[in-house]
Amino acid sequence: MNYSIVLYILGCVLKFESAFLILPALVGLIYREHASVSYLAVAVLCLILGVLLTHKKPRSTNLYTREGFVAVALSWIIMSIFGAIPFVLTGDIPFYVDALFETISGFTTTGSSILTDVESISKASLFWRSFSHWIGGMGVFVFIMAILPMMGGSTMNLMKAESPGPSVSKLVPHVKDTAKILYGIYIAITICEATILRALGMPLFDSLTTTFGTVGTGGFGIRNDSIAGYSPAIQITITVFMILSGINYTAYFYILTGKIKELFKIEEVRWYLAIIFGSVAVITWNVRSLYPTFSETLRHAFFQVGSIITTTGYATTDFDLWPALSKTLLVTLMFIGACAGSTSGGIKVSRILILLKTIRKELSLIIHPRQVKKIRMDGHPVDHETLRSANVFLVVYFVLLLTSMLLISVDEFDFSTNFTSVVTVLNNIGPGLNLVGPTQNFSIFSPFSKFVLMFDMLAGRLELFPMMILLMPSTWKRK
Structure with a gap:
């Protein structure tokens, strides 16, 4: 283990976090809140520690997997x-474990909250909660690589560890240029949504924080009723941008470069949209008696399907009151997630497709033992490394899911609460069912269970393996 390069990277991250913390401090100043002092103090602390860790470049800048x-x-x-310290200093979240839960939920774009009254906390803290979604959505290392050269070509190992999906590829030859393209698209979508929401009459503060949660697929609301209190036009706009944010960013790159033929070859995007429209049709039919008009039923169905499959977690209605079929379908969408290479969590549509094609191949081999058949995605054969990684991911995923359910069961809550709590944090969604439904929160859990759920949030956002590697003793041995 090259400890010097790891510490140097941590220092870079702390310096960037220092810069990020200036924004909520400015928001606090605008609204004349004392909270701005707390955010500024933590920003200075991060800057000092960051400078101490980066004042001397490491001798070896090799960054292996x-x-x-x-x-x-x-x-x-x-x-x-x-990032959790300002919540405690401001008094918005007095207990550090709760503040840490809220912060991890923000950065991992999970959106699960321990707050019982969101509207009671300061504007600075509301902004920081939502802005943490935007930071974590595309990934802090993608942001850093777009600005700093860092360690040259070896930074691909950082992108692999942080980017969602069974495989990671560069859009252009250089990692730095790929990072710039990704963040350019990310910022463009952000500006577009915030502008439209503002034009529809949403206050500027609301439009910014909501956009951060939408484009980052995070889901922290700044109102106790999440998005339910806004107009139908605003809800429809958020629905569209949630779905757009769940699409593989490679598709947007193809659009920008005029490679329209390549765009239509992306199987994952086609299936992602097919799953959304199919789920909306079923839920609209299933909940038709709960709402006065067809248009309202369709709007709620589209919003919740878009919110859950993209792992955003916003809500316009209490879907915990929906019939069993609709709730079961939503839980299924929690597992599937959106596209690889997007800001969403979940297993990802591409992995599900690879799994289904693998099953079909194995069944075909039973019937035709001598048949030679390759699994293909987008017309290209899937290499053995990607297949192995996808299979191992699914095994680790379900082992972690079952282990976490067992651990948090010590709190003696019902199965539905425990099951959906783990599913929703592991897939970075936000609300679950029953005691953690869209009108409830996660404050009911003990500190021990919160730490288990925090680990799951981080594991889900980082595609499991980076967090699991930390638990292996051999990881920490010097070379």
């Missing part, structure tokens, strides 16, 4: 540890 995964996992932990 192990160092990349460890650096990413530790960076997200460190970022959350310091």
Whole structure:
């Protein structure tokens, strides 16, 4: 383990977090809140520690896969540890464990909250909660690589550890240029949604914080009723941008470069949209008696399907009151998630497709033992490494899911609450069912269970392996 390069990277992350914390401090100043002092103090603390860790460049700047995964996992932990401090200092979330839960939920774009009254906290803290979604949505290392050269070509190991999906590829030859393209698209979508929401009459503060949660697919609302209190036009706009944010960003790159033929070859996007429209049709039919008009039924169905499959977690209605069929379908969408290469969580549509094609191949081999058949995605054969990684991911995913359910069951809550709590945090969604439904929160859990759920949030956002590697003793041995 090259400890010097890991510490250097942690220092870079702390300096960037210092810059990020200036924004909620400015919001506090605009609204004349004392909370701005707390955010400014933590920003200075992060800057000092960051400078201390980066004042001397490491002798060896080689960043292998192990160092990349460890650096990413530790960076997200460190970022959350310091990001939680302002909540405590301001008194908005007095207990540090709760503040840490809220912060990790923000950075991982989970959106699960321990707050019982969101509207009672300061504007600075509301902004920081939502802005943490935007930071974590595309990934802090993608942001850093778009600005700093860092360690040259070896930074691909950082992108692999942080980017969602069974495989990660560069859009252009250089990692730095790929990062710039990704963040350029990310910022463009953000500006577009915020502008439209503002034009529809949403207050500027609301439009910014809601956009951060939508484009980052996070879901922290700034109102106790989430998005339910806004107009139908605003809800429809948010629905559209949630769905757009769940699409593989490679598709947008193809659009920008005029490669329209390549765009239509992306199987994952086609299936992602097919799943959405199919689910909306079923739920609209199933909940038709709960709402006065067809248009309202369709709007709620589209919003909740878009919110759940993209793992955003906003709500316009209490879907915990929906019939069993609709709730079961939503839980299924929690597992599936959106596209790889987007800001969404979940297993990802591409992995589900690979799994289904693998099953079909195995069944075909039973019938035709001598048949030679390759699994293909987008017309290209899937290499053995991607297949192996997808299969291992699914095994680790369900082992972690079952283990976490067992651990939090010590709190003696019902099965539905425990099951959907783990599913929703592991897939970075936000609300679950029953005691953690869209009108409830996670404050009911003990500190021990909250730590289990926090680990799951980080594991889900970082595609499991970076967090699991931290638990292996061999990871920490020097070379």
